[in-house]
Amino acid sequence: MSAPPSSGKPILRFPDQPQYSGFMKPCRLEGDVSDLEVHGEIPADIDGTFYRIMPDPQFPPFIENDAWFNGDGSISAFKIKDGQVSFKQRHVRTEKFIREKEARKALVGKYRNKYTDAVELKIRTTANTNIVHFNGKLLALKEDAPPYSLDPETLETHGLYTFDGQLPSLTFTAHPVFDPKSGEMICFGYEAKGDGTPDICYYRIAPDGKFLEVVWLISPVVAMIHDFAVTDNWVVFPLIPQLCDIERMKQGGEHWQWSPETPLYIGVIPRHGAKPTDVKWFRYKNSFPSHTANAYEDASGNIMFDLGLSDTNVFFWWPDAQGNAPEPSSIHTQLTRFTIDPKSTDLELTSVEVLQNNNSEFYRVDDRFATQPYRHCYFDLMDPALGTDFSAIGPQLGGGYPLYNALGHVDLSTRETEVYFPGSTHMVQEPVFIPRRGSTKEGDGYVLALVNNCVTMTSELHLLDTNDFTKAQAVILLPVRLRPGLHGNWVDSEDTVPRAAGTSH
Template sequence: MATTIPTTLPPVASHYPDRPQFQGFMKPGRVEGEVQNLEVYGKIPDDIDGTFYRVMPDPQFPPFIQDDPWFNGDGNISAFRLKSGRASFKQRYVRTEKFTREREAQRALLGKYRNKYTDAVEFKVRTTANTNVVHFDGKLLALKEDAPPYAMDPDTLETLGLETFDGQLPSLTFTAHPKFDPATGEMICFGYEAKGDGTPDVCYYRVAADGKFLETVWLVAPVVAMIHDFAVTENWVVFPMIPQVCDLERLKQGGEHWQWSPETPFYVGVLPRMGAKASDVRWFRHPNCFPSHSANAYEDATGNIVFDFGLSEKNVFFWWPDAQGNSPRPETLHSQLTRLTVDPRSESLELTAANVSVLQMGNSEFYRVDDRFATKPYRHVYFDLMDPALGTDFGAIVPQLGGGYPLYNSLGHLDIETKHTEVYFPGRTHMVQEPVFIPRRGSTVEGDGYLLALVNNYATMSSELHLLDTKDFTKAQAVIMLPLRLRHGLHGNWVDAAEITK
């Protein structure tokens, strides 16, 4: 595929912009390769046998957009293999169309985040595949919600190509947070802006474990807004809409894809999971707020939908302000694990304070559960937590942070039944990334297993993996040292070895 560089572009940059998101711990690493026999302090239990896959935005070239957000970088997949008490590491970029064409041109060609009108060349699929990575039907799927997935080999991390499920994929977009039925292996998915940028169309689809599409439902949302995550119960699908809205004319004028809309309600779409028609969707309304990641959802004994997720009163994506340029200071943001209870049969679409309760008061995000209990009543939830009282040395961290405000300095475990929270604090110069849960081999008890998380060490400017046993949550079972620094990532998942070899 030939690449033509317009002569009107600025000169090729020889270094990354002097902006916080490209400096300190966030300096792009651009590493591909592998490291065997990582150093381990403590002991990796012998019953752990699998791979932790995660993805980070890691731009291979300096952008020509000077204040490019950090999450507009190329998707770089890390694979941490744990077996027989040992750990190894492998990392490769997703060979997206963007990546390969920029490598050929030896410069950045992509413009603003999700704005094709600012690109140097025309892309067929302009995704960076940098938000999540899941394992499905023998392949890794590298995901970003603006395009179809890219398929990769789980062992070699070789990119196999754009994944359209043998031509079955009905929409132009695919969620970064597909859900999986633990009993059947079914993958439940959707795409928003499913007919292209600025369109209100939402496409919902279910995919059998063998990759066959089971049904497709096309919906029209009340506003063109972000639906980053969603939730699934046994009989329902829940679409929480973030009041960051898209306007096609703004895009054509070179503006941002997203703009905070304080006038827009927090919409919650509810759709039957199976056998639905477009007319079956109901868009409940709640006063303006910011829903973040989902923990889990299920139906209670009365048939109500119980949906647990992070909720903030303010615009968490503060770098996309409202039309007047207003946005909250990052240090004022506070997201809490919140429970929303919705009667899907209610005649009223208005949600009030009576529908909402806070499960955990701390400033938290990136919620994970024992996935064997997804879509069902559950008791245990794990998450990133910020508690300034724990003793973090903010003075040492902030100069190396790479912009923004220190996010999460600990891992939390909430027992929903007892309301007790356990906290793991990794150290005074550490910040945590999203955890993953690993079930203990042979156990069917919810929450019996391990928690694994990538941790930033700002004193050594390198990355570590911290492994916790859920039976002794407040201290590390093992700390696995990496001889390099991995940028802050977004999402990842644990895949048991038995799943990869099926």
């Protein structure tokens, strides 16, 4: 059990562990840089901001072998206009961040385990997993608490955001789905009544922030639900077989533990007018559901649910009860499609198809086609055959973060894949799609991703045109290194004003 520090002395250095070394070394940076250096040319029609967030601990932890994503939420904003890029970096002022800043040391213990803390907090979150724009606000998200609201221009933290008191659950997903037709934000919270509770709360929110529907469900196991999917008529919840045990937490153990005996449960409920008894828990063999690409309904009313799937524990830092965990380089996640008949009484899933067989993750689509039939998917992939010089950059990679050395694009109608390889000493982070201004064609636009340069130990933005995916249209250089992050989103300048209910993007 990791106990809070007994003395008042702060810990002044980060542990000598992989998750705090190389590119994973904490940045602890706040600042602004205007007119970043651009190699190539940024098309004039790109006008907006790329927001992304990373876990970046303010202070060294007092617990042993802290998880790499247990850091404070730190937001990057890259504003692109007239071919130029400005950069802003700020931490989210959570209760944890403020209390620790005042104490000048870490006060919070293990990942999502309040029983290991040095102090008691009302809201314990680090707000470090995703950053979305909604109704004129930025929302910093982590799935253990309500969002924190921030100013989209200054990144100033306004405070905890409960939608004017409407939020019914204690938790809020890090992966809300935005309906491109209605503008609704479809959300949920798991462990919605507190740590270790099986409650899931599903809700729909109008573009103006008004809650439209709330449905409470009971999960078959207390499992992680990191991402989910939405179609016109259905909502799909994949349960990762990482299980919570409140008694284990009270003994100082981890919030999550891999359960090789637990199947992959996929819950399905009607999107509109659902009752708690409407949920169906479909089952598939023990496996790890990764991030969702998209979901939609075919002509027969089946749900086509596309996501990353691995047959082993991707979160290897949380092993099973016997301490078993896969060797990280052996983990292989593939873009996979489940075909689910939501009206079926047979809950065993057998219709499973691999759509793209590379080791891949962080799937993104043209968000104008979210919840609808779609053709194009963009993602990170790891292919050692591309020529990455692992012997040279190995000491700089750090640990605890899944590594990807290229960006991929798969055309789901032809199953052909294009690959962008940024170079033998570079690693990529999650991409985002930027529509070409004036075009309504799916996939017509640009892909933007933060890239780690392991020689200069600085970060770069690589911009690709989808018409010529295999080479960079522009490379934007940062004078700093940004720690690998989790998620981000593109916000066009036209979409920064609050929206009225019923209007489209």
